[in-house]
Amino acid sequence: MIPYRVPQIKRLGPARLTAGLDDRRRMDLPAHRAMHGTAPKMGSEELADLADEVDLRGRGGAAFPFSRKIRAVITKRSETVVLVNAAEGEPASSKDMMLLTRTPHLVIEGALLAAGAIGAKQVVIATAAGGMGQASVAAAVEERGAGDRVRVVGIRERFISGEGGALVRAVNGQVGEPPGRKVRASESGVGGLPTLLSNAETFAQLAVLTILGPERYADVGTAREPGTVLLTVGGSAGAPAVVEVATGTPLYAVLDMCRASPGEGVLVGGYHGAWIHPAAAEVATVSRQGIADAGGQLGAGIILPLGGETCPLGETVRVARYLAAQSSGQCGPCRLGLPDVARSMAALITGSATALDELRRRAAGVRGRGACFHPDGTARFVLSALEAFPDDIEEHLLRGSCGRPVHGVLPLPEEATEPEVRLAVDWTRCQGHGLCAKLAPDLVQLDEHGYPIFIGETVPPQLQRLARRAVEMCPALALRLN
Incomplete structure (x- = not known):
């Protein structure tokens, strides 16, 4: 199965996850074996120790230590499951789709390696229903003859579909939304069994780590965060792409490669991330610590430069409205608070004198009070705009506009026409x-x-x-x- 259209890739540093993709649209099993070989089998403690040695973290946004996830599952002493989270509900991210579409065997290799280590009889790969990624990874499972061990599940794609509890519910045939209370997948996941849940890139990194070994894996990157990371660079970039970058690489080098400039600011970490000022973007380095020092968070590796032609506050309003509509409607801070936050942000850009204080109050009111992290992430995104664009806020409050149109630089999914419910x-x-x-x-x-x-x-x-x-x-x- 060779898809006609595939995500573009670039790299700064050695090719690890993107190896072999310069002259191939998709790595089939023979090409994968020739390029990467086969990951060695390991026991659970051996694999956890290996992940500890390079401090391998989840690449879905939370950066949770992978070794702790392994140990949490194996202590349950029962049948277990491995669940690969490839359900990219974030509209600005393409890295999971790139992996599933172009090098699916690397993800499967890491997942099967983990399954063998913890004694799991089943691997479940959850991805957006009907997309290229689902078709490609399903074909890769068939290539391996692994249909008895690996199940591919297509789920409805929403912003919250990648949240761990929502993903487990969707795979279990329920409505794909957060459960309303914290239930760790390591305790009760797929089919109610202890489940090792992590992001698609995490399992691909695990495969690379076991094949290379910790010393070669840490040949690139920083001492605290060795290896490479996948970034999705979009926004106003002239050459948007999924970029594999050695950690510690200057952010400006990534932007230059993708024909982008910081412009008014750069959104890092996606729509639950934060805006950083252009001056901070000029000196930031690509790592969790480097982006945190610049005032943001690396999250799932989303980099969205804004350029200078669009209104940054108008772009923020577009996304705030989208995030409010993505609520699962199960708690007040999300159901009522997020629409209020979006309305206050919209009032601010029309010059409302009271909107600024109202926005800060409403955003503070939803933080830490939701049934999941959706209100917290949305509040962080909106409040970061107040810090990053003070001059624009002043212009809007004085004149009701900054004089620039809203070009829709930040990607949002096309609105699907759904039946009216009455x-x-x-x-x-x-x-x-x-x-x-x-x-x-x-x-x-x-x-x-x-x-x-x-x-x-x-x-x-x-x-x-x-x-x-x-x-x-x-x-x-x-x-x-x-």
Whole structure:
């Protein structure tokens, strides 16, 4: 299976994850074997010690030590599963799709290596349903004749679909949204079994590490963060690409390679990341510590230079509205707080005198209070714009505009047309209990006689979970969703 269109790659430093891709669109199994060989088999403690030796961290954003994940699973002394998170819900990231599309066997190799070490009988690779990545990795599993051990699951792609709890729920056939309470995959994951869950790049890095050994792996990069990292460079870049970079490489060198300049600022870490000032971007280095020193976080390796032609605050509003709409609607800070944050940001760029303080208050109000980290990440993204673009804020407050249009430099998915969802009442059954208004106060009010009146004609996506609950709990079975 050779895809017609594939993500472009570049590199600064040696080719590790991207080896062999200069003259191939996709590495099939013979090409993979010729380039990388086969990863040696290891026991669980041996593999954990190896990951410790180079401080291998998860590459999905949280940077959790991989060795701790291994040890957390093997202490359960039961059947286990390996789950590869390749569900890139982040619109600005392409690295997982690049790996699955162009070098899928590297991901599978790392996952099977981990499965052998912890005694897992099954590997599950979760990716966006219907995409090139799903087709490519499924073909790679067939090439290996590994269909009895490796299962590929396509899930609906949303911003929150890559969150660990949401991913496990989707793989288990449930709605792919955070469970509302912290359940570690190492305790209960796929099928309720202890699950070793990590990002697609993490497993690819694991394969490279075991094949090269720790000394050769650490030949490049920094002493504290050896090896390479995959970056997705987009935004205003003239030559956007997935770039493999040795850690410690100056960020400006990456931007130059992709024909980009810091412009007004650079968004690092994606839409749960932070804006950094152009001056900070000029001296930053590509590593977790280097980006943190510049005021951001490396996260999943997303680098979005803004350029100077678009309004940075307008771009921030576009993304803030998108993030508010991606809420799973299961907690107040997300369901109500994030739309309020987006509205305050929109009011700020029109020159509202009270919007700035209101925005800070509302963003602070959602942090640390959500059922998952979506409110925290959104608040961090919005508040970082206030720090990165003070001159633009002053212009907007004084004149209601900075004079620049919003070009849509930050990528967002095309809006899919979804069927409208409406609440309805069977009046022959309704007895005016009023429970629906208590369960869904954002959707239902009561009239003077205690009967429901609906707020708005349709139920927005972030409130549909709430609406379903109200329908299920109606004691007279009078409330319905159409």
